[in-house]
Amino acid sequence: xxxxxxxxxxxxxxxxxxxxxxxxxxxxxxxxxxxxxxxxxxxxxxxxxxxxxxxxxxxxxxxxxxxxxxxxxxxxxxxxxxxxxxxxxxxxxxxxxxxxxxxxxxxxxx
Numbered sequence: 520x521x522x523x524x525x526x527x528x529x530x531x532x533x534x535x536x537x538x539x540x541x542x543x544x545x546x547x548x549x550x551x552x553x554x555x556x557x558x559x560x561x562x563x564x565x566x567x568x569x570x571x572x573x574x575x576x577x578x579x580x581x582x583x584x585x586x587x588x589x590x591x592x593x594x595x596x597x598x599x600x601x602x603x604x605x606x607x608x609x610x611x612x613x614x615x616x617x618x619x620x621x622x623x624x625x626x627x628x629x
Contacts, residue, residue, distance in 0.1 A: 601618075
């Protein structure tokens with residue numbers, strides 16, 4: 520093969536390698552965009568994005584007295600054997616331990 524043909528082959532291989540790298544990068548970006556869209560959909564399902572949750576949070580804290588430093592709200596949960604066992608596992612280094620809550624809270628807030 521002549522010198523010009525070898526130069527073209529090298530240039531083509533270099534271009535092909537860059538094309539492949541761009542394709543991989545494009546796939547990663549598209550995947551990340553899909554995850555972002557999924558996260559936004561979940562947040563929309565949980566709450567309206569334009570709604571500021573702070574006023575509602577502040578109202579609940581005031582109504583329940585949970586922001587009072589002497590409050591014992593939530594202690595019943597922290598003292599359960601299930602939570603104590605789980606927190607012990609976390610402190611011992613368990614990385615795949617999940618504490619799952621289901622159902623309504625013990626005391627409804629009116």
